[in-house]
Amino acid sequence: MSRLSPFAVGALLLLLGNLSSSFSDVAVKLLEGGVSAFQYMFIRQLLSVLLLFPLWLRLTPQQQAIGNCSITLIRSHLVLAGSGFVMVALTWLPLATANALFFTPPHC
Numbered sequence: 001m002s003r004l005s006p007f008a009v010g011a012l013l014l015l016l017g018n019l020s021s022s023f024s025d026v027a028v029k030l031l032e033g034g035v036s037a038f039q040y041m042f043i044r045q046l047l048s049v050l051l052l053f054p055l056w057l058r059l060t061p062q063q064q065a066i067g068n069c070s071i072t073l074i075r076s077h078l079v080l081a082g083s084g085f086v087m088v089a090l091t092w093l094p095l096a097t098a099n100a101l102f103f104t105p106p107h108c
Helices: 006-031 035-059 069-092 097-101
Strands: none
Touching: 006 035, 006 069, 006 097, 035 069, 069 097
């Protein structure tokens, strides 16, 4: 069996990421607002940490180091806020409309 090229691995990971995002959107829609947004975001972030932590442990100490703490902190808060906005939007919008808006880039 031949090894996959970096391009094929990247495309496969992108496909899996989009698939998991779709499953997450469906899960939010199935909850129908019955769960607090904070509880959903906490569980989502906890599962993300549990999924990524074993991969982080395989890195060298130089790769594990955070280069710029302030940028990382700002980015993490933006991701958290974005997760909350997406959850609220999915509870109000039909799933097809939300996905269409998500994958439609803004025009410059």
